[in-house]
Amino acid sequence: MYWNITDKERLYQAFELANNRKLLENFLSDILTEKEMEQCIKRLKAACLIHDCASYTQIHLMTKLSPSTIARLSKRFNKQDCGFSQIIKKFLSKGNGRAYFE
Numbered sequence: 001m002y003w004n005i006t007d008k009e010r011l012y013q014a015f016e017l018a019n020n021r022k023l024l025e026n027f028l029s030d031i032l033t034e035k036e037m038e039q040c041i042k043r044l045k046a047a048c049l050i051h052d053c054a055s056y057t058q059i060h061l062m063t064k065l066s067p068s069t070i071a072r073l074s075k076r077f078n079k080q081d082c083g084f085s086q087i088i089k090k091f092l093s094k095g096n097g098r099a100y101f102e
Helices: 003-019 023-030 033-053 056-063 068-078 083-094
Strands: none
Touching: 003 023, 033 056, 033 068, 033 083, 056 068, 068 083
């Protein structure tokens, strides 16, 4: 997909400007469908489970994501500049040593 760099930058700026919880919730509900939001939630959950060394089977059972999606997330997770791992480090600084917990 071709992105006009100005449009992509504008999207990044919008997320940066959503600097409080209520505004972020409203913004996300405006730009994402319920199904898209659910997919984002599942992918973040899967990334946390990957960090916590869950098996692909466990991740699939907990998220219902396809094995190919889990594999793709795992591959991205292992890259040095992975956004998932950077966010998970922030979760861990506020949590109990595990990225995902119920």
